[in-house]
Amino acid sequence: MDYKKLVADELHKHVAEYMSQEEVLNLLEKPRHDEHGDVAFPAFSLAKVLRKAPPVIAKELEGKIDHPAIEKVETVGPYLNFFLNKELISAEILKEVMTQEADFGSSDLGQGRMVPIDMSSPNIAKPISMGHLRSTVIGNALANIVEKVGYKPFKINHLGDWGTQFGKLIVAYKKWGNEEAVLADPIAELLKLYVKFHEVAAEETELEDEARAWFRKLEDGDEEAKGLWTWFRSESLKEFMKIYDMLDITFDSFHGEAFYNDKMDEVISLLEEKNLLKQDRGASVVELEKYNLNPALIKKSDGATLYITRDLAAAIYRKRTYDFALSLYAVGNEQSHHFKQLKGVLKEMGYDWADDMYHIPFGLITQGGKKLSTRQGKVVLLEEVLNEARSLALEQINEKNPTLEDKEGVADQVGIGAVVFHDLKNERLNNFDFVLEEVVQFEGETGPYVQYTNARALSILRKADQPIELDAPLTVGDDYAWDVLKLINSFPDVVMNAFNRFEPSVIAKYALQLSQAFNRYYGTTKILVDNEDRNARLVLVKATSLILQESLRLLGVKSPERM
Numbered sequence: 001m002d003y004k005k006l007v008a009d010e011l012h013k014h015v016a017e018y019m020s021q022e023e024v025l026n027l028l029e030k031p032r033h034d035e036h037g038d039v040a041f042p043a044f045s046l047a048k049v050l051r052k053a054p055p056v057i058a059k060e061l062e063g064k065i066d067h068p069a070i071e072k073v074e075t076v077g078p079y080l081n082f083f084l085n086k087e088l089i090s091a092e093i094l095k096e097v098m099t100q101e102a103d104f105g106s107s108d109l110g111q112g113r114m115v116p117i118d119m120s121s122p123n124i125a126k127p128i129s130m131g132h133l134r135s136t137v138i139g140n141a142l143a144n145i146v147e148k149v150g151y152k153p154f155k156i157n158h159l160g161d162w163g164t165q166f167g168k169l170i171v172a173y174k175k176w177g178n179e180e181a182v183l184a185d186p187i188a189e190l191l192k193l194y195v196k197f198h199e200v201a202a203e204e205t206e207l208e209d210e211a212r213a214w215f216r217k218l219e220d221g222d223e224e225a226k227g228l229w230t231w232f233r234s235e236s237l238k239e240f241m242k243i244y245d246m247l248d249i250t251f252d253s254f255h256g257e258a259f260y261n262d263k264m265d266e267v268i269s270l271l272e273e274k275n276l277l278k279q280d281r282g283a284s285v286v287e288l289e290k291y292n293l294n295p296a297l298i299k300k301s302d303g304a305t306l307y308i309t310r311d312l313a314a315a316i317y318r319k320r321t322y323d324f325a326l327s328l329y330a331v332g333n334e335q336s337h338h339f340k341q342l343k344g345v346l347k348e349m350g351y352d353w354a355d356d357m358y359h360i361p362f363g364l365i366t367q368g369g370k371k372l373s374t375r376q377g378k379v380v381l382l383e384e385v386l387n388e389a390r391s392l393a394l395e396q397i398n399e400k401n402p403t404l405e406d407k408e409g410v411a412d413q414v415g416i417g418a419v420v421f422h423d424l425k426n427e428r429l430n431n432f433d434f435v436l437e438e439v440v441q442f443e444g445e446t447g448p449y450v451q452y453t454n455a456r457a458l459s460i461l462r463k464a465d466q467p468i469e470l471d472a473p474l475t476v477g478d479d480y481a482w483d484v485l486k487l488i489n490s491f492p493d494v495v496m497n498a499f500n501r502f503e504p505s506v507i508a509k510y511a512l513q514l515s516q517a518f519n520r521y522y523g524t525t526k527i528l529v530d531n532e533d534r535n536a537r538l539v540l541v542k543a544t545s546l547i548l549q550e551s552l553r554l555l556g557v558k559s560p561e562r563m
């Protein structure tokens with residue numbers, strides 16, 4: 001319920017000659033101290049037109065305000081402070097949440113238009129990095145958020161499955177590789193072969209020529225080359241899937257770079273038609289001086305296309321196929337220049353829709369303040385982190401609730417949820433330190449804390465064992481309850497804010513705040529009393545739990561019913 005608007009409407013009645021309803025609304029503030037009420041109007045905004053001192057204006061308005069939802073109005077200096085009728089407003093808020101349930105906070109802003117989200121996108125035959133993990137969970141949360149505001153997300157895993165490295169990999173595999181070793185541990189083995197290629201090629205330079213020849217064959221559709229490439233790709237993907245399954249994250253498309261091979265000629269012709277390709281020592285580039293960027297290298301002197309050429313083809317393909325309203329790329333900060341160039345070239349091509357493309361950059365995960373090293377076998381590492389998180393969660397459950405049913409299943413949801421939540425609670429551009437033991441704590445600013453708060457709320461509702469009555473009085477009274485209610489009421493704004501900034505941390509931070517407010521309330525108020533307050537209190541508990549669950553769902557974190 002928009003009580004700021006309610007105040008603005010009432011106030012506007014008395015100042016309509018001087019300002020619009022919207023102007024009044026924009027002037028309204030949230031007082032810094034609770035004792036100054038719920039909404040404040042700065043009267044100096046009227047001082048000029050009325051030629052009176054602000055405190056005088058405030059005082060005069062004070063006498064005119066009369067609305068059942070406004071309990072009292074007070075002038076403090078130049079401010080007119082509004083105190084809302086909590087009983088009436090809380091009842092309204094609770095009814096709204098309880099009738100809309102999980103839809104509370106949804107909107108149809110997007111009108112069903114598509115939003116492709118380029119996310120995760122690891123490279124074939126290489127371990128999935130912490131950066132790819134961030135891209136995966138940020139992209140997934142953004143997908144949920146855009147859906148919440150009425151768009152249709154489309155999650156694309158733009159796999160790094162093309163490039164000259166595949167020529168090297170084929171040479172290395174044919175020389176030193178064998179099938180069983182790859183099948184046993186695909187990515188570790190392929191990485192080993194790749195590393196060995198570079199070691200040996202440092203001495204025997206003709207290997208590079210062989211690799212180039214094999215990549216050429218691959219491009220020309222040679223059976224053997226194609227067969228090996230397909231196999232490397234599918235084995236790698238199987239490994240990646242293990243991680244996606246643990247996170248319970250799905251994709252709508254696995255069109256990677258290779259998918260655009262047959263769409264490259266068109267990109268080059270389009271660029272030529274528009275006279276955008278300039279020759280530079282045999283290579284073709286697009287000048288981007290206008291945008292203060294280096295020229296974008298589109299085609300090498302040997303005719304090979306590049307990462308950006310494939311991204312151009314992908315962007316055009318996505319616009320044509322999905323007619324997107326927005327196109328998002330959850331990719332690390334270090335590729336900012338690439339995405340600026342990409343948009344620059346598209347703009348030069350005359351595609352104004354390039355303005356609807358957003359690179360969503362993010363910072364690094366560090367350990368002890370240092371970048372996590374790209375050690376061999378990162379896939380294992382990531383799987384290990386997630387497994388470790390599960391066992392730490394299980395330890396805590398054993399401590400707190402040893403008789404819990406399906407402890408393993410709950411530990412799964414808590415451990416993985418903890419890692420995901422931790423990733424999302426930091427502003428995405430910030431680097432953050434990862435200390436697993438802290439991440440999985442049930443107390444503090446963690447995912448498990450939010451999950452635990454929700455589980456507690458659900459357990460009270462089970463204990464109460466009674467249907468909730470929405471037509472009975474819904475007075476929840478005290479200040480702590482009011483804090484919870486105000487937060488619940490702000491959820492739609494929080495969702496919109498997260499969407500506008502493409503920033504899932506807005507929701508994570510909010511879920512922490514709501515949990516803290518609820519625990520303060522719960523710690524001081526007996527819910528299961530034997531009088532008429534019981535129903536209203538249960539409704540508040542239920543509404544809190546609904547919003548906590550919806551917040552976690554948007555982040556891609558599960559809400560166990562018991563823990």
Ligand code: ARG
Nearest residue numbers: 118121122123158160311331
């Ligand atoms: N495969 C790339 C990497 O690992 C990320 C791809 C991002 N998406 C894109 N459309 N360029 O760095």
